[in-house]
Amino acid sequence: MAASLHRRDFLGSAAVLAGGLGGCQAPERGLEGGFHGIALERGHALRDRPAAGIAPARVRRTRVLIAGGGVAGLAAARALRLRGIDDVALLELEDEAGGNSRGGAVGGIACPLGAHYLPLPGEAASEVQDLLEDFGLRRRIAGRWQVDERHLCHSPQERLFFQGTWQEGLLPVQGVGAATLAQYRRFAGLVEALGRAAPFTLPVCKAWGQKRPVSPVHQALDALTFASWLDQQGLDDPPLRWYLDYSCRDDYGAGSARVSAWAGIHYFASRHGFHAPGEDAPEREAVLTWPEGNGWLTRRLAAPLQAAGQLHTGCSVLRLAEGRHGVELDAFDHASGQVTRWQAAQAIVALPVFVAARVLQNPPDFVRQAAQRLAWAPWLVAHLHIDAPLQDRPGAAPAWDNVLFADPTPGGLGYVDAGHQRLDPRPAPTVLSYYQALGDLPQARQRLATRPWTDWAEPLLNALALPHPDLRERVTRLEITRYGHAMSIPLPGTLGFLSQIALQAAPVKRSVLLNGERSAVLPVPATARLRFAHSDWSGYSVFEEAFTRGHHAGLGVGLG
Ligand SMILES: Cc1cc2nc3c(=O)[nH]c(=O)nc-3n(C[C@H](O)[C@H](O)[C@H](O)COP(=O)(O)OP(=O)(O)OC[C@H]3O[C@@H](n4cnc5c(N)ncnc54)[C@H](O)[C@@H]3O)c2cc1C
Known part of the structure; x- marks a missing residue:
């Protein structure tokens, strides 16, 4: 999908916005770019093609199927492994697991495709704390928990472009x-x-x-x-x-x-937290981040599955049917063009709710209702490969997260710098990942699917030229990742509706043994043979929700 955009296309508006600052003459070279990271057409094929029309080429059996390899699906697989359940297959539509928390690369430089940070988990997120311990990110030293500082966001963490200058925070x-x-x-x-x-x-x-x-x-x-x-x-x-x-x-x-x-x-x-200036507040919120964003976490979650041959990427779940004696799942392999029929005792449905409602043969009422009730926000992430540090307006120094007050780009949230965690201070090319949350933009989903990448590039390059007058000369490549249904929006009433579903979820009476310790199993929305695990069931999407839901869905398998 690569294409090129001529810099002269921008120059009219750029000259006005940059107000003559910088004074650099833009070289006449084309800007290479395109869409990458998400196979929109695979999701659309699922919507447009009746699953019943495709005959399976083969039948495979396993004990537990996991549909969807985002954070929730990967957490479910980990919980099953911790319980000693190894007869598992995870089916993921994209060519790499991780969902909204995948990492990517532009021009050979790692960058987040979506989720880019994890705040240090609080007490209630004990499952995430255990994960961090597993990954060596936190250790108990002399009775106190310590986080490996190399993975904490380096200072300065964030800054705001406000009234023509950069300020801290x-x-x-x-x-x-x-x-x-x-x-x-x-x-x-x-x-x-x-x-x-x-x-x-x-x-x-x-x-x-x-x-x-x-x-x-x-x-x-x-x-x-x-x-x-x-x-x-x-x-x-x-x-x-x-x-x-x-x-x-x-x-x-x-x-x-x-x-x-x-x-x-x-x-x-x-x-x-919200801290008014002058209040007794922590200097900054401690967050874990990596050049590839939360892809650092999902790649580690996926690695054991991959090694065990349990991860089936590039496979769209087309149909999932629950029977009296087991579940049956048809998956389309995008590489071979064939459908495999999977049979298992149980399945964990770690798919977005609207996808679950589509692929389930007879969706239970709570899935049908949730699919009608929830609304999803589209997102866009633009990755700008720059060949050298940018000119900067006065004020606070370049930070990891750089936000423009009243950003003129629709839904613009600023950019994170993939090079920020580098320890080498010498100037070098980097990738800036610029985020746009499009839940308020009319017809955003349709626009994402139909407009060329250059239509998205122009406004964001104009906006970023405000604090960085030489931006256009420094950008060598621009790749855009589109999310049609990135996350459910917690509209009024969502909390009441989803908490009712949670309260009606059948209680799981037992606890399980994990690493020699008894671990309580939280109930999740479920039927006799299906357990549902996706951040959508929380009504909003962060790592802690997805991971905790997946973890408990995995713990509850087979416990009734
Ligand atoms: C741009 C962006 C930035 C974000 N930033 C952050 C952040 O910094 N920190 C944070 O905590 N959270 C962030 N989030 C929220 C993020 O969504 C969650 O952290 C988490 O990744 C959600 O995981 P999930 O498993 O619930 O859902 P998903 O990521 O939606 O996982 C669902 C999976 O199912 C797969 N799938 C869909 N249909 C099918 C099918 N038919 N067959 C097989 N597989 C299928 C998808 O490809 C996907 O892998 C961000 C989200 C976005 C979109």
Whole structure:
């Protein structure tokens, strides 16, 4: 899909936006680029082609099937392995496992295709903590947990391009007035008070899994949009509202006018915190990151499966049927063009809910309803290979995460620098991964599927030229990854709806032995032979939700 875009196409608007700064003459060379990373056509083929028409070329048997190799599917496979269940096959549509958390490369430089960081997990995310220990990322030294610093985001972590200069951190601070600061403090106080009134557990599936009904505080917040709630509180300051909207788009793919107030508060109260300037706050939130983003984690999760011949990539699940004595799954192998029929005792469905509803022969009511009820945000990630460090506006030094206040690109969230974790200080080519959450853009999915890559490239290059006047001279290649249904958006009512499904999930009475210790098994949405594990069942998508759901789906297999 590679193509080229002539720099002169940009020059008119660029000259206006860059305001004559920089003074470099752009060389007349074409910019190579295209779409990469996600096989949109494979998903569309699934939608457009009736599965019944394809006869299977062979039949294979295994004990447990896993449909979908994102974080949830890989976590399920790991849990099965820890239980000593080795007769497993995982079917994944893409040519590499990892789903939204895959790594890639542009011009030979590793970069994240989607998810790019994992905050240090809190107490409730004990399963993720165990994973980090497995991977050697944290160790107990003299009775205290220590994280391997090489994997923590190096300083400076983040900066904001605000009023023509870069400032440290993402909350607009420099040059804002007393009224803005007062609203920051008030919002911080509200987040703290709400967190005290009813804990915001991350992963939320942990709270639901323990069959705790949703508290009245959370129910009230789930009933309206975050923007309406902020209006009710009289929180109308533009820099505050921009920052809160940015945060919602960053985690949920859609802004404060669409997500619920529960989601808006959950973002801060569960994981990131909200600290008004001058408050006693940690210097920065500790996050784990790698040049290839969370692909570092998913490649390690996939490696044992690959070694055992249990990972079947490039295989689309077309049909999944649950019978009295087992499950049957038809998978289309994109390399051979053949369908394999798999038979197993149980299956873990780690597919997005709308895909599960499509491939299941007789989807249970809760799957059908969830597929109708949930909404998904499309995303775009543009990877810009640059041949040398960019010119920069004054202010804070280049950081890992670089965000533009009121970015003119639709859904623009700024870029992360894949070279940031390098230890060698010498200037070198790198890849900047620029994120756009498109949940608020009308017809975004259709536009993603039909518009040429150059239509997406132009606005983002114009925007990034604001802080980096020589951007066009430095970009040698631009690759775009498109996600049609990246993540479910926690709209008002989503929490209530999904928590009901969780509360109705059949309890798993037993615990299992893992590494010699008894481990409780949380219930997940399930039927007699199918267990459902995907972040969609939490109503929003982060690593901790996907991993915990997959882990418990794997633990619960065969326990009734
Ligand atoms: C651009 C982007 C950035 C993100 N950044 C972060 C971040 O920095 N930190 C964070 O914690 N989270 C981030 N997320 C959220 C991310 O979605 C979760 O962290 C996690 O990867 C979700 O895993 P999952 O298994 O629930 O879903 P998915 O990743 O959706 O996995 C589902 C899998 O099923 C496969 N599949 C679909 N249909 C079929 C079929 N018919 N047959 C076989 N396989 C099929 C898919 O290819 C995919 O591999 C980001 C998401 C996106 C899109």
